[in-house]
Amino acid sequence: MSALAIEITGERTAVARGAGAEEVDLTADKGQSIHAVIAAYSRKHSADAGAPVEVVVNEAGRTNYLTVEPDGNVSRSLPTGPIAAAAGREVPQVDVAPEPVTMSVAPIGHLPVSAPDTMWREGNVQKQRPPVPWQRPNPDTSVRRSQAHASTRSTRPAMSVLAAPEITPGSSEPARTGIRGRLNAVLNLGLAPKPESAEMRHRAAIAAITGPIPGFSIVTVANPKGGVGKTPIAVGLNAVIAQHRGAGSTVCADVAEVGGSLADRVSVPPRAGQDVLALVAAQAAAPGSIRPSELSRFLSRQPGGEDVVAGIFDGFDGAALGYDDVESLANVLSEHREILIADTGNNRLAGSWQWATSNANVLVVPVPLRRDAAAAAHRMLLDLAAAAGSDILARTIVVITDGPGDAPMVEIEAVDAFLEVGVHSVRRMPFEPLFASGERIATSQLRSTTTESLTVVAGAVVELIAHAAG
Known part of the structure; x- marks a missing residue:
């Protein structure tokens, strides 16, 4: 991975230097920020190299580390190695790892060699092996035997030398x-x-999607600006995760206060009674009694194995989805699914919106290349960070989407602004005609570039879920 060291020397000036390259002076034109110039220069450098570029930006003693992909994606990172410093200048170094700790780790799926003999495994549950009543060892001999066994176990390899090499x-x-x-x-x-x-x-993203996660997790798709593509992104992520994690692993729910467009966009539309309030009412009538077979009555199974819970139907006159309703919904689904993808509405004051954003393990923010959509998302993130702390920003992925009427210059300023406030990463998604058409979304009809982009975003989402547990 190549590297760039960039030092901001003034309000509109900076100096860039890469390994084996001369210094390059960067200057921002009137009305343009120096951060936007740095972003454009880093993207071009990565595209020309055809590989990710590690960028360290030093400004007034503060250092930011970024990774810029050839396709334009930018994410915060820690340095993977020494970064070249500009001539006559020092780039602050960060101690990115503590002293190594030597540990003995057993292969996954095998009992650790240091585990007591009384432990055994059944599925994923570790239990005590039942004692055999007719064996009553002498205490003295048992102590000597256990010491001998401990000595043997300490020198025994964790895996046989005859085992085939691991395949990544x-x-x-x-x-x-x-x-x-x-x-x-x-x-x-x-x-x-x-x-x-x-x-x-793409393969790394699939490996991340199929990896272990700590338990039930909530992925909230939010942007208070309407028409930015929240529902298509939610439908796409739901389908991609189910494709690689397995049918019945994920569910997408419409948690808009008065119902959104989820029911109109999925491939298999829900029937009457397959909605959030019907499921919440069934749970309230008999708490804790909804079994998997009964749960399927309220879910709309899609061709890829993913499930959908529609929003409020017209039959519920005067009803609105509140904070407690969504919490009850999540409590039911947490017993049967791994991931809930919450497709939110546009009302930030609604209780359902506040529950979905305050309880999100990962926040996905679709942003078209329009200034109004980017500004609305930026204000939302600032407000969420002020209310819940900057931790939510470290679990946020902004998805920049292409579309007709976009203003390309907005992208540089938007990416710079989102990373500046502490967003974990900014991903890019190409224009998808099916998303923009308003028609039902059959994932088999999506462009291959769209599917690949959704897979990369889904991989980043599951990685954030997994790392949060660690």
Whole structure:
């Protein structure tokens, strides 16, 4: 991974230096921020190199570390190695890791070698092995035997030398896309994809999606500006996660105060009674009695195995979804699903909106390249950070979406503003005609670039869920 060291020397000036390169003076034009110039320069450097670039920006003694991908995605990071300093200037170094601690780790799925003999496993539950009544060992001999066993276990390898070497998922598979993929298909070769290629990023995202998570988690898709693509993003993430984690692992719920467009956008529309309030009412009538077979009555199963809970139907005159309603919904779903994707409305004062944002393990914010949509999202994040602390920003992913009528210059300023307030990462999604059409979304009809982008975003979401547990 190449590196850039950039020092901001004035309100509109900066100096950039990379390994083996001369100093480059950066200057912002009138009406343009120096941060926007730095973002554009870093993106061009990454695109020219065809690989991610690690950028360290030093401004008045404060240092920010960013990783810029060739496709324009930007995320905060810690340095992976030494970063070249500009001539005559020092770049502050950060101690990114404590002293290493040596640990003995057993292979996944096997009992640790140091575990007592009385422990055994059944599924994912660790239990005490029941004692055998006719065995009553002499205390003295049992002590000597346990010491001997402990000595033997301390020198015994955790895995047999005859075991086949571990295979990292996706690493040994031949390339299927790009030039190498075409060569493999035409010439029957086995060329592996480049480590920094889009295909390897896609495979890494799939590996992240299928990884372990701590339990029931809530992913909230929010932006108080209407028409920014919250529902298509929620539907897409729901489908991609279910595709790789398995059917019935995730559910998307419309938690808008008076119902949103989720029921009108999914491939299989919900029937009467398959909505949030009906499920909440059933839970209230018989608390704790909803079993998986009964839960399916309230969910609309989609072709990919993902589930959907619609918003409020017209039959509930005068009803509105409140804070307690969404909390009851989550309590029921937490017993049967791993992930709840909350598709929010536009009313920030609604109790359902406040529950979804305050309880989110991960916040996904769709932002079209329009100044009004970017400003609304930015104000929302500032307010959430003021109310709940900056921790929510570290669990936020902003998804920049392309579309007709976009203003490309807004992207540089928006990305810079979101990263400046502490957003975890900013991802980019290409224009998807099916999302913009207002028609029902069949994920099999999405463009391949859209599916790949959704997979990368979903991988980042699950990684945040997993790391939060650690």
